[in-house]
Amino acid sequence: MVSPPASARPSHPVAAFGGAAGEWFAQVKPSCNAVEVEVRQQQLPPPGGVDGAGYSAACYALAGKIERARTVIDALDAGDRARPRASSSTSAIRWPTRATTSRPARSCGSW
16 A cells, blocks of 8 residues: 555554455445545555555545545556456445435335
């Protein structure tokens, strides 16, 4: 992952998330907005690797920080950026621009 500018970095080292990338994303997704995204990713950096970078970039994209998302992806090795992934992290993300559902809402009693 690309480091934020020196002025935005915490004064102490922060360990990357120890679980799977999808678990990290589930935890930080509520903070994937324009106000919180930078601070949250500094407080709880994503796991290393392609999946961690993919979820990190997705979080920035959800926050509307497309250039920052592109920077995260561009920091990957060229082979990792070019290789299609069957388990792409972005395929598991529900983008807010999609219609949520065409089904009528259920009441609690119809579960």
